[in-house]
Amino acid sequence: MPDTPLILWFRRDLRLDDHPMLAAAAATGRPLLPVFIADRSVTEIGAAARWRWGEAVASFGERLKAQGSRLILRRGAALPVLLSLAEEVGAGGVWWTRLYDPFSRERDSDLKETLKSKGFEARSFPGHTLVEPWEVATGQGEPYKVYTPFWKALSARGVADPLPPPKTLRAPGDWPGSEDLAAWRLGAAMNRGAPVLAGHAVIGEEAARKRLELFLKTRVESYRDKRDFPALEAVSGLSENLTYGEIGPRRIWHAALPLQGEGATHFRKELAWRDFAHHLMYHFPHLLDANWRPEWDDFAWKSDGPQAERWRRGLTGEPIVDAGLRQMYVTGTMHNRVRMIVASYLTKHLMTHWKVGLDWFADCLTDWDPASNAMGWQWVAGSGPDAAPYFRIFNPETQAEKFDEKGVYRKTFIAELARDPGPEALAYFQAVPRSWGLDPEAPYPRRMIGLAEGRERALAAYAALKKA
DNA sequence: TTTTGAGTTGTTCGA
DNA sequence: GTCGAACAACTCAAA
Numbered sequence: 001m002p003d004t005p006l007i008l009w010f011r012r013d014l015r016l017d018d019h020p021m022l023a024a025a026a027a028t029g030r031p032l033l034p035v036f037i038a039d040r041s042v043t044e045i046g047a048a049a050r051w052r053w054g055e056a057v058a059s060f061g062e063r064l065k066a067q068g069s070r071l072i073l074r075r076g077a078a079l080p081v082l083l084s085l086a087e088e089v090g091a092g093g094v095w096w097t098r099l100y101d102p103f104s105r106e107r108d109s110d111l112k113e114t115l116k117s118k119g120f121e122a123r124s125f126p127g128h129t130l131v132e133p134w135e136v137a138t139g140q141g142e143p144y145k146v147y148t149p150f151w152k153a154l155s156a157r158g159v160a161d162p163l164p165p166p167k168t169l170r171a172p173g174d175w176p177g178s179e180d181l182a183a184w185r186l187g188a189a190m191n192r193g194a195p196v197l198a199g200h201a202v203i204g205e206e207a208a209r210k211r212l213e214l215f216l217k218t219r220v221e222s223y224r225d226k227r228d229f230p231a232l233e234a235v236s237g238l239s240e241n242l243t244y245g246e247i248g249p250r251r252i253w254h255a256a257l258p259l260q261g262e263g264a265t266h267f268r269k270e271l272a273w274r275d276f277a278h279h280l281m282y283h284f285p286h287l288l289d290a291n292w293r294p295e296w297d298d299f300a301w302k303s304d305g306p307q308a309e310r311w312r313r314g315l316t317g318e319p320i321v322d323a324g325l326r327q328m329y330v331t332g333t334m335h336n337r338v339r340m341i342v343a344s345y346l347t348k349h350l351m352t353h354w355k356v357g358l359d360w361f362a363d364c365l366t367d368w369d370p371a372s373n374a375m376g377w378q379w380v381a382g383s384g385p386d387a388a389p390y391f392r393i394f395n396p397e398t399q400a401e402k403f404d405e406k407g408v409y410r411k412t413f414i415a416e417l418a419r420d421p422g423p424e425a426l427a428y429f430q431a432v433p434r435s436w437g438l439d440p441e442a443p444y445p446r447r448m449i450g451l452a453e454g455r456e457r458a459l460a461a462y463a464a465l466k467k468a
Numbered sequence: 469t470t471t472t473g474a475g476t477t478g479t480t481c482g483a
Numbered sequence: 484g485t486c487g488a489a490c491a492a493c494t495c496a497a498a
Contacts, residue, residue: 138496146495148475228477273476340477379476391490392478399478455479459490466491 004092018248021125026166054186059204093121133282208241230335317447332366349454
């Protein structure tokens with residue numbers, strides 16, 4: 001066993017706990033050199049997610065420091081950065097946790113090949129998902145395209161136990177130079193301003209773990225019954241932490257597994273949806289940017305335009321829709337029920353291509369995840385695997401009546417509708433660009449299209465597609 | 469190979 | 484106000 005240092009390339013796995021790669025690396029007893037690289041996958045993603053990733057990196061750096069280690073920061077294309085770093089420190093190899101989006105897969109397989117050809121070790125590990133995307137398959141060995149059988153297969157197979165955090169991380173004799181995280185200015189493109197979002201983010205491994213514990217202690221029991229009501233604090237909020245790997249999915253799964261009751265089961269089912277999205281993205285990468293069912297290419301999608309712009313700005317005149325979009329703008333997140341409502345409104349009532357909505361979510365969400373975002377949009381639009389039937393068109397009024405009966409959620413985020421608007425509703429007007437010309441005193445906008453009219457139009461367009 | 473049962477999250481209408 | 488049916492077949496997965 002060589003005693004050369006190992007470079008540990010961290011990406012969306014910024015934690016110590018439940019970390020197969022880190023646990024295996026620590027067990028070698030070799031010097032460990034954690035590194036984070038600002039490559040295209042970091043610098044070219046949505047504004048809110050980019051900012052949030054930087055916060056995760058800062059927090060993880062502190063955590064490593066407390067262990068007597070460090071997080072070395074470098075910028076540039078991963079392959080040359082890692083090669084030169086490996087030569088600089090005399091590393092024996094580079095290890096990392098696998099990601100499953102097409103960009104990462106190509107980058108990482110090139111890297112693995114190049115490293116090996118130059119005599120370095122190159123090893124990748126699981127840990128980002130409950131199971132590897134290829135570990136669950138139908139009886140025919142095919143990937144699943146329907147959620148329920150995927151869930152059954154996943155449950156039957158079981159999920160590997162989470163690993164404890166390593167006891168010690170051996171430091172190298174000399175630390176190589178590191179860049180300054182602040183100089184990367186990962187929050188710079190966020191015109192809504194990091195200060196507005198910062199109050200809503202729950203950052204870092206310890207905070208994520210506390211969040212899980214609080215959820216399991218106080219909310220999981222009623223999760224099934226309350227999770228659809230956006231004004232209640234009924235959900236875990238852990239998607240934000242999962243996407244940067246501040247907590248591991250296996251840790252969450254096994255924490256909920258022994259709990260009795262439907263709440264815990266439904267919670268694990270939601271976690272399995274995240275895995276299903278990764279399973280689909282791995283086996284069908286076009287999920288990210290093309291209609292998963294190609295026949296939808298002929299649907300009469302409307303492209304981006306003034307109506308979509310009103311949707312983005314939370315000025316559709318449908319309160320539940322606008323509340324959701326404004327919540328996302330000021331908090332970096334949106335309740336899942338409301339995500340479906342705003343997505344249905346954009347793709348069905350406005351007949352706008354789901355990619356318009358997908359891009360806006362990608363720019364605004366701090367919990368952005370490529371697989372979940374694309375699967376969700378295609379599910380609502382009807383073009384995706386296991387998608388909603390075409391006639392399932394959410395009526396914003398009916399949904400609001402059902403899930404926000406007293407209007408608490410709507411008033412929280414729409415200043416025009418509240419007699420005495422709260423901080424989040426007002427924060428929206430502070431956060432948006434001045435060029436939008438918004439004024440909390442202005443009257444609430446009129447609706448863009450009659451709900452029955454929009455519904456009929458979407459149904460007719462679907463009928464035309466089917467006929468063709 | 470064929471058959472069979474099932475399929476996240478809705479809305480509307482009429483009894 | 485409540486409840487069941489219609490909406491539309493089709494694809495998927497397993498027996």
